[in-house]
Amino acid sequence: MRNLNSASVPARDVQGVGQRSTLIPGTRLAPWIFITPFFILQAMWTLGPALYAVWLSVHKDVNGTTGPVIGLQNYTRAASSFSFGASVGNIWTFVLVVGPIFLFAATLISLLVDSDAGWGKVPTRVLMYLPFTLPPTAAVIMWAFNFSPDSSVFGPVLHAMGIQNATDLGTPNNLPRAIGNIILWQNLGGWIVLLTATLSGIPDELVEMARIEGAGAWALVRYIKLPLIIPTIVLMLISVTTYMATLFTEPTLLSGTLQVDANYTPNMWINNIANNGLFSEAAAAAMLVLLVILPFTLAITVYTGFYRQDDRA
Numbered sequence: 001m002r003n004l005n006s007a008s009v010p011a012r013d014v015q016g017v018g019q020r021s022t023l024i025p026g027t028r029l030a031p032w033i034f035i036t037p038f039f040i041l042q043a044m045w046t047l048g049p050a051l052y053a054v055w056l057s058v059h060k061d062v063n064g065t066t067g068p069v070i071g072l073q074n075y076t077r078a079a080s081s082f083s084f085g086a087s088v089g090n091i092w093t094f095v096l097v098v099g100p101i102f103l104f105a106a107t108l109i110s111l112l113v114d115s116d117a118g119w120g121k122v123p124t125r126v127l128m129y130l131p132f133t134l135p136p137t138a139a140v141i142m143w144a145f146n147f148s149p150d151s152s153v154f155g156p157v158l159h160a161m162g163i164q165n166a167t168d169l170g171t172p173n174n175l176p177r178a179i180g181n182i183i184l185w186q187n188l189g190g191w192i193v194l195l196t197a198t199l200s201g202i203p204d205e206l207v208e209m210a211r212i213e214g215a216g217a218w219a220l221v222r223y224i225k226l227p228l229i230i231p232t233i234v235l236m237l238i239s240v241t242t243y244m245a246t247l248f249t250e251p252t253l254l255s256g257t258l259q260v261d262a263n264y265t266p267n268m269w270i271n272n273i274a275n276n277g278l279f280s281e282a283a284a285a286a287m288l289v290l291l292v293i294l295p296f297t298l299a300i301t302v303y304t305g306f307y308r309q310d311d312r313a
Contacts, residue, residue, distance in 0.1 A: 057284035064277035074284035083263040094244040098180040110195035128189035140253040170258035245293045
């Protein structure tokens with residue numbers, strides 16, 4: 001039988017096959033066909049509303065309708081509002097206090113779960129992920145009952161903390177703790193599962209080689225595991241920051257139980273003035289929130305080099 005190896009095939013035939021494969025009709029258009037629907041939906045549901053909000057923010061509100069162009073007056077009116085400024089300060093409390101706690105807890109627990117080589121790793125991840133599957137509304141309502149010392153299973157703990165009724169948690173000092181507790185309880189498990197999945201992708205050969213060279217548990221974490229999950233941690237930081245900057249569900253649903261201020265967060269402030277027919281001022285306030293958070297997230301992205309894929313390849 002004739003031996004059909006690469007040496008027996010003429011070079012011109014091999015080259016011809018390569019040329020024919022690159023000249024298949026439509027191969028250059030195929031990627032654009034697949035990604036075009038994404039850009040269409042992105043323009044419809046993200047770029048379109050954003051541009052409309054910018055257009056609306058420079059117009060005057062006239063009895064619930066759009067009036068003439070008034071420039072930046074809506075921006076100055078919203079920025080000079082004391083209640084709006086206080087609401088922006090409240091979200092920075094969550095970003096700068098609850099955010100680092102969230103990142104540290106998720107990273108630490110993920111590393112601890114990954115270090116467990118026994119059968120308990122999978123059940124632990126499943127149990128931690130369960131709160132993440134609950135709708136935010138259901139989670140807040142559940143914790144609203146738990147914040148009441150008379151009906152909560154944590155009643156003795158709350159009484160020991162000096163909390164006699166649910167309204168005691170609505171004070172400026174206690175409210176960030178209450179809302180932060182809900183955010184951590186509901187969202188921490190999802191990020192732990194994501195981080196542990198990233199850690200599971202580390203090649204076993206790399207870990208074994210480090211152990212042969214004498215690396216202990218701390219050295220493995222510091223020089224191998226942490227550097228490889230830094231992109232995921234940066235993604236978590238950006239996502240948590242934007243999530244806390246747009247808080248609405250948690251404080252709104254807790255307002256009846258803990259007597260939360262109706263303008264506690266910028267989104268609540270924007271919702272209230274929009275309900276009063278001030279749509280243009282609400283749009284301007286939304287743009288101001290974007291201008292506050294966007295530089296922060298861009299600084300994180302640039303400083304960490306999140307999109308420099310060539311450095312992590």
